[in-house]
Amino acid sequence: MSIPVNTPLFAGNEKKYLNECIDTGWISSEGPFVERFEKGFSSYIGRNHGIAVSSGTAALDIAVKAIGLTEGDEIIVPSFTIISPVFSIIKLGLVPVLVDSDITSWNMDVAAIEALITPKTKAILAVHIYGLPVDMALLETIAEKHNLIIIEDAAEMHGQEYRGRKCGTFGKISIFSFYANKNITTGEGGMVLCDDPELNERCRVLRNLSFTTQGPRFVHEEFGWNYRMTNLQAAIGVAQLENIEAHIIRKREIGAIYQESLSFLAEKGYQLPVPEVEYANNLYWVFGLLAPDKDEKNRLIDHLSKNGIGTRPFFYPMHMQPVFKDYAFAKQRLPVSEQLSSLGFYLPSGLGLTNADQSVVIDTIKAAF
CATH class of the missing domain: 3.90.1150.10 (Aspartate Aminotransferase, domain 1)
Incomplete structure (x- = not known):
């Protein structure tokens, strides 16, 4: 007998929607399931906008860049986390400032954050770990006091709530992962969520190789990524979201x-x-x-x-x-x-x-x- 640490569950319309992609020929990121998944998931969480991407790590890259920090700025982040948040910070020339964890919740020790704030601190990247959320009320109080941006990494928190408010609705921008072990999966995949329409458009540009929304095609003014989610992935996501x-x-x-x-x-x-x-x-x-x-x-x-x-x-x-x-x-x-x-x-x-x-x-x- 073999019992793996994770087995995904496909008990809904996953095959039906995948067959629809194949039958119609819409398998790329241009297919209709992408927008359907973005609207459905952002509505479920309670954000105005969702930007579907190729992974949770891709979502972090976009979120960290989109908030517009300057090289050398500091972001406070837990040391006990997957490596993706710190990679995203360092790749953009920013400085991670590590905070220890709370032994009870296994999340970042919010009470220890204020002592780490310097004039260079511009943001806090809150990562919810394993099952319980970060104490977001205390974190918001600290962020407001010091004029800091909150990036919420809710990669593991689909459906979790903090005092009745869904994780993924906190801060200026938030992200989710849809890896195979998540509460809903697209195999690989992620999403950036925000409320601000300008930030939404900024994330969409960064996701798509920084193609300009106006002007000649194939002319680029900044670096971006090909972090698009395919219609096939999104089709699975729509089916998963239904359950x-x-x-x-x-x-x-x-x-x-x-x-x-x-x-x-x-x-x-x-x-x-x-x-x-x-x-x-x-x-x-x-x-x-x-x-x-x-x-x-x-x-x-x-x-x-x-x-x-x-x-x-x-x-x-x-x-x-x-x-x-x-x-x-x-x-x-x-x-x-x-x-x-x-x-x-x-x-x-x-x-x-x-x-x-x-x-x-x-x-x-x-x-x-």
């Missing part, structure tokens, strides 16, 4: 089953995800565990692997990444980020996980103790 509420319910069901069945791990020194905080219920995009020490983490991962069950380690902190060894922030010590990375891993959590397979995962873990 997003069911997907969110299923994610929380998977999380609740793990919470109840694995509660005994707390007595063994493990930290389970927090089911809720004052401002949100856990979405359980993934179900993570923090082991009491590294040897125990490796022991349980090896035990699961030998029984055909996949796991995935937590993110590796940005200040410890070899690619950044020559950057000033590599000299930092951020103990919570380091602890999360060293001791954390997550279990099979994909939407395609069946109850039977989840029972196998749980029974295999119980057999290890």
